[in-house]
Amino acid sequence: MDRREAIRRTAWIMGGIVSAPAIAAVLKGCKAKPELGWKPVFLSEEQAAIVSEIAEIIIPKTDTPGAKDAGVPGFIDLILKDVYKKEDQDLFLEGLKAFSQEAEKEMGDSFLELSHEQQSELVKKKHDAAIQAEQESKSAQNRPFILAMKELTMLGFFTSEPGATLVLQYEPVPGAYKGCIPLAEAGNGRTWAT
Numbered sequence: 001m002d003r004r005e006a007i008r009r010t011a012w013i014m015g016g017i018v019s020a021p022a023i024a025a026v027l028k029g030c031k032a033k034p035e036l037g038w039k040p041v042f043l044s045e046e047q048a049a050i051v052s053e054i055a056e057i058i059i060p061k062t063d064t065p066g067a068k069d070a071g072v073p074g075f076i077d078l079i080l081k082d083v084y085k086k087e088d089q090d091l092f093l094e095g096l097k098a099f100s101q102e103a104e105k106e107m108g109d110s111f112l113e114l115s116h117e118q119q120s121e122l123v124k125k126k127h128d129a130a131i132q133a134e135q136e137s138k139s140a141q142n143r144p145f146i147l148a149m150k151e152l153t154m155l156g157f158f159t160s161e162p163g164a165t166l167v168l169q170y171e172p173v174p175g176a177y178k179g180c181i182p183l184a185e186a187g188n189g190r191t192w193a194t
Contacts, residue, residue, distance in 0.1 A: 038074045042081035042089075047096055050111055051076055054146075057123045065162040075156035076149075087149045095145025099126065106190055158193075168193035 040048035055067035055076065067073070073111055080089055103111040111119060123146065130144035143151075157163040162169050169190040 030181050036073070038066070038071070038077075040074075040077045042077050046112070047093070048073060048077060048094065050100060051149070053112065053119055054123055055156075057120050058150055059157050064166045067157055070157050070160035070162045072153055072156035072160065075160070076152045079152060079156075091142065092145065092148060095148065099145050103125075107188045164193035 036045065036048055038048075038051060043051060052068055052073040055072045059067040059070075059072070061069060080092060084092065100111055103109075103114065107114055107118055107122060111122070114122070126144075126146040127150065130147050133144065134147065158168060167190075170193040
């Protein structure tokens with residue numbers, strides 16, 4: 001059943017009385033806000049949801065866990081709270097706020113209300129622009145928000161158990177020492193986790 005048919009049936013059931021906001025919501029394809037599954041200690045609920053969605057876009061779930069499955073958003077929240085200096089926290093929050101405002105300005109809706117494809121498109125656009133700007137300036141000072149997010153996401157993912165054991169090569173108890181073997185035999189092309 002398509003949306004128009006759903007509206008027609010709902011209107012028929014309700015005797016033709018359907019409010020304009022309800023019709024607009026159905027036509028727009030309202031989307032439930034993503035659930036966090038963790039309690040942020042530094043970020044607000046909305047900020048945490050945005051960070052979660054961006055992290056999942058950076059490292060999506062494939063045949064290995066994605067950023068959300070590895071607990072990366074919670075890791076980012078704790079790093080911001082416990083490790084970042086006050087000025088770095090403020091810089092991150094300002095970048096997050098600017099990212100959200102730009103999403104609304106460019107796409108006409110808040111980042112969390114966008115479809116996954118629109119979210120991915122926006123993240124890629126911001127990432128590519130930030131890389132270009134960083135290459136032109138040749139400075140790592142005051143990194144753009146999206147690059148800081150990427151850095152934190154990758155750090156969180158590759159230090160998590162799924163990232164270290166399922167993506168990187170990991171041997172909790174290494175075997176015998178073999179001093180001279182071909183590179184192809186030393187890990188099947190994967191980088192070592194430790």
